[in-house]
Each structure stands twice: as C-alpha cells, then as structure tokens.
Amino acid sequence: MTIPVRTLLIRAFRILAVAEGFSWAALLAGMYFKWIAKTTELGVEIAGPIHGALFVGYGIAALALWRLQRWPFVVALFAGLSAVFPFATVAFERWAGKRGYLTPRTAVPAAAKETAGV
Secondary structure, rough: OOOOOHHHHHHHHHHHHHHHHHHHHHHHHHHHHHHOOOOOOOHHHHHHHHHHHHHHHHHHHHHHHOOOOOOOHHHHHHHHOOOOOOOHHHHHHHHHHHHHOOOOOOOOOOOOOOOOOO
C-alpha cells in the first residue's frame, strides 16, 4: 500500500504547522531566560536551531502545497506570513483545513470532462 504524495505532503504540512508553533513557544521561553531572567542561554541555543529547521520545513511544504493543491496566491501568502508570527501557523492550518485547502484533490482526467454540448 502506497500513500499518495499529495496526502503525505498535507500530513507533513499539518505536523510542521503545529510543531513550528510549539517551537515558537520554546524559543520565546528560551529568550525569556536569556534576556529577562539573565540565567542561561541554553534555551535559545537548543530551541533556535530547531525552530529554524521547522520554519524552513514549513515554508518548503507550503510552497509545495501551493503548487500541488493550486492554492490561490493569497492563501499561499497567508501561509508564508503565518510563519513569521508566533503560533500563527496553527491558526492558518485550522483555517485552511476548514476551507478545504488541506484536502487531497485529484485531477479529473481529460476524457471524463464534459463538453459544452459541442
């Protein structure tokens, strides 16, 4: 049994969206301890690279879904902008899921398309 690439990419995008949100939380906590409490830089040293990797992965997945799912430009723009603000990727993922942007769409074969009575 093989899973279609589109379905796999949608799952990865959903996971990355939530993980990126949690990595924001970890990074913000690390920044608190580094800059406010002035106790340790360990949180930023660990959460920073993890957040960066998840940020890049989310961006790549969003670009791939833009192409595969044929998202309108505005949807892709919001997907990208959501990665900049803390926890916004989770909100975008829920919004896109409710509107059908994260459901696998299959192409209709050319032979199955109806003609306009010609």
